[in-house]
Amino acid sequence: MGTLKARVTVTLKNGILDPQGKAIEGALTGLGISGVGAVRQGKVFDIELNAANAQDAKTQLEAACQKLLANTVIENYAVEIVA
Amino acid sequence: MGTLKARVTVTLKNGILDPQGKAIEGALTGLGISGVGAVRQGKVFDIELNAANAQDAKTQLEAACQKLLANTVIENYAVEIVA
Amino acid sequence: MTAQAKRTDVAAPQITPELIAAHGLKPDEYQRFIALIGREPTMTELGIVSAMWNEHCSYKSSRLHLKKLPTKAPWVIQGPGENAGVIDIGDGEAAIFKMESHNHPSYIEPFQGATTGVGGILRDVFTMGARPIACMNALRFGAPEHHKTKHLVAGVVAGVGAYGNSFGVPTVGGEVNFHTRYDGNCLVNAFALGLAKTDAIFYAKATGVGMPIVYLGSKTGRDGIHGATMASAEFDEKSDEKRPTVQVGDPFAEKLLLEACLELMQEDTIIAIQDMGAAGLTCSAVEMGAKGNLGIELHLENVPCRESGMTAYEMMLSESQERMLMVLKPEKEEQARAIFRKWGLDFAVIGKTTDTLRFVIKHNGIVEADLPIKELGDEAPLYDRPHEKKKAQVMVSAESVPAPNSLLGALQKLMGTPDLASRRWVWEQYDHIILGNTLQRPGGDAAVVRLDMNRGKALAMTCDVTPRYCSADPYEGGKQAVAEAWRNITAVGGEPLAITDNLNFGSPERPEIMGEFVGCVEGIAEACKVLNFPVVSGNVSLYNENKVTGAAILPTPTIGGVGILPDWKKMATIAFKNKGDVILVFGECSGWLGQSVYLREIAGKETGAPPPVNLETEQRNGDFVRTLIRSERVTACHDCSDGGLLVAIAEMALAGKIGAALESQNVPHPHAFWFGEDQARYVVTANKAEAEKIVAEAKKANIPALRLGIVQGSAIALGGEASLELTTLAETHEDWFPNYMKGGF
Amino acid sequence: MKSAVIVFPGSNRERDLSLALEKASGHKSVMVWHGDTALPKDIDLVALPGGFSYGDYLRCGAIAARANIMDPVREHAKRGGYVLGVCNGFQILCESGLLPGVLQRNAKLHFICRDVHLRVERNDTAFTSAYQKGDVIKVPVAHGEGNYTADAETLKKLESDNRILFRYVNANGETDERSNINGASLSIAGITSENGRVLGMMPHPENAIEMPQGSTGGLGMFQSLQNTRKAA
Ligand SMILES: Nc1ncnc2c1ncn2[C@@H]1O[C@H](COP(=O)(O)OP(=O)(O)O)[C@@H](O)[C@H]1O
């Protein structure tokens, strides 16, 4: 049992419109950053977790994604144990 | 010159209050995910970019972070060229 | 009892002149402190005194002059000195309101600076037992073309909105100005008003020895340590980098805190309550004790902390948001704890009141501070700073100002300038209708908010000041700010009751700036006295200047005025209503162009004496107009301010979507007549028969009244000029802001 | 009609909504706390009010959708009970699976508070019987995340099943880009469940029930609900 650190990344599924990403695209170009193509915005969660081991932590966090962190209708998620 | 893919991760600096993270902590515990300690929420941007090379892309994206993607008063950022 | 406070665990830093200076204390101020306590302070004590004696908390440069403000009237329940001012609005109800600045934090981080500004002022109001029912915000930014302006506008407006919208209070009014003198220092002044029962108002004064002191709300982090000190430090090139830990606003926590506090206040449980604002725990605890002639003892290990390893120094100076301090009736502790638990908030007993008159801070048994509590406030430095009176500016004569090729052309141009363009882009980002009681939304003179659905009673509120007038003539400018607030309330049919003021100035250490401050305060005092419009709360923000350029901001004493309407069904709005109504103006139109928007925007000069304010005339004209409104004899009313008559008429036409056929006036300088900014004027409309009677009555009352034209058509027509279509005018007026902000983040 | 208004921490239009329900029905609605595990007995309508439940942190409505009280709300809906979600309530209904799709940030990313026009697409529902089909009503919006989004198939189905109850239109009753204030797919302002008994909508009919508020466009919805009860 120990404290682990994990990073959960939640991103929009392909094909789902991303108004924020689109606005950022425009703004970046406006700021003179050249060559910007598509921008998609997502979220990361840095989570400290007490768990028996990394596998266990991963299982827990996947449940967390399913239940809350991601809206699986429009979002994908990835769980990574960092330390 | 080619299209590169990059991921920019923006996270809150240490010590800065994260009301979102706090609310999520509470909700996860409420949903029966045990052992959750601190949660900090950040953002990711998946960006397609036309650039001469990876180094060039990185320079451009760092400028983008400074100017727009990150609020450097309270946020840190990291740029990673993915493909 | 003065056991010498000493830290033994960690090596306390040596108290050097640099460290003292870094705490914003001048050498003589530090000596004063040493003399007071008779020994070298601990670090924590140094932190405490730096917070208590800085400009923000001690009002050391302004106190002497603030005394000149009239603060009493039969309807004033609580004047300045508490968290907010309280006025009686009849039926056992009280309106509680205040305005406060968050200028410096907003310049550093506009979004969070603005959110925490709004959060702070809301807390001031609900701490006293009032449920907030309306907010306003007065914003001042640098020149639109300055490289930081757009970013600041975007962040501040989003921040004001984010907090108020989530908290659930309508933001119903405000001001936005642009001027190059705010380039290095924007102003964010937030106003909040709440409602309470007159017999259930809560104060900060503690009573009783041995009473538990309770910490409520969010946890303490290292947020904004030295925020209060920062608020009194001029900006230099470096402060862009030297960023303190920025406070982050959490409107969700604040909403919970509101509901929990109001629920607790239903029961007879609270002896005293005080929100933690600038310099957090320090200021709030000292204030509660000092006001009640009691000592305070705190045990910091019981303070709910967000981060580990926080020192006493940090806890005492933290400016974490959404926190309160309360003295509780001891037998009610469990009941109170249960309410806060229910709302998911921290509740911790962190100390008690004592009879020692000492402010004692212990952390894990170690005495970190032991200071005389009353002297921390009473013995704070008090300065009578040298102040210079400004040289009177010459009057600008109408013939010295070029006339435009076309009056309507000039109007069209003016309506699209940054200061006169529509603020819709701003206020549409604010929820201004929540609670369902907003009867006049932003865009008119004063906002009108009824108390509830079933009664006629409503409150009118407005924010006003014309900084360019204050700069040209502080005394007249101070008077004008109050008069304009009074006029805006009158123009909706309200009876002006009281004001809150937010005095934003440069460095008081400069005699010419101190002169502006003194002049404005004296002008405000005079206007409040004559108009019987007392000051019940306020806030002073000094050192608003930029070290790079040396430029201070324009003197900006923002006035937040509040008035009452016994029956909102009789209120007036600015919109033209009926074709055929006659347009009248009350008040003298001398064609005063000095410091006018016309002079600045069309003639390119920002010069001259501002329009003088005759307060007796204000009172007479205003009372006359209010009576007309309340007897439902006029169909629309608008006070005449920036831009003069033609601008006022254009705003009325745009609001009503009906045009006006204006009659050429027999005056020597039409441009001065139509664009002059004489004070004490109102434009009203009435049906033809009524208009004739009204003009006759005005003449009898010695009030200048002029017929200007007729409400009609879909354009503004004036004399022989090509008429100006409202659709064209609306575009110019509406498009400036969104176009300017395009791509702004 | 007996109604319950659910109060989440961070709800802020629960009073507005219950006032509107009361004005139309003459009955006070019951306020129900999010932590409760059951609804009061004999409730006809469950109303989820506007606000920022749980600060709208994570995703708007996400945390509220997982509150204790939402299980009984789901059961109520399953039994054919009426559910109305306004603004944050709509977001909660989507997050809780009672309605399809999600509400994303407004296309221009700003919060918008203004009066808009809605076209009533059906009047054969419990929520709209007091209107005529095609009526154009004026009601305010006040939201930052009202941009309705769903996959193409869902959208097609919503349309073919006649489940789009309100659309953003101009004053003439036509959909166009300008009037679609938040960029919603198909100009959707409100949709219903398959049985038409669960309605989620972004605009605030509860803030348009008498002229002093600027419009009475929302009153019809509360009258409809009242009529439904009478008919039942
Ligand atoms: N920051 C703001 N927030 C909300 N409303 C605003 C803001 N700025 C201006 N307004 C509104 O726009 C209208 C015009 O403002 P202003 O020109 O300052 O009015 P006045 O000249 O009558 O004082 C007013 O109704 C005011 O409340």
Ligand SMILES: [Mg+2]
């Ligand atoms: Mg006005």
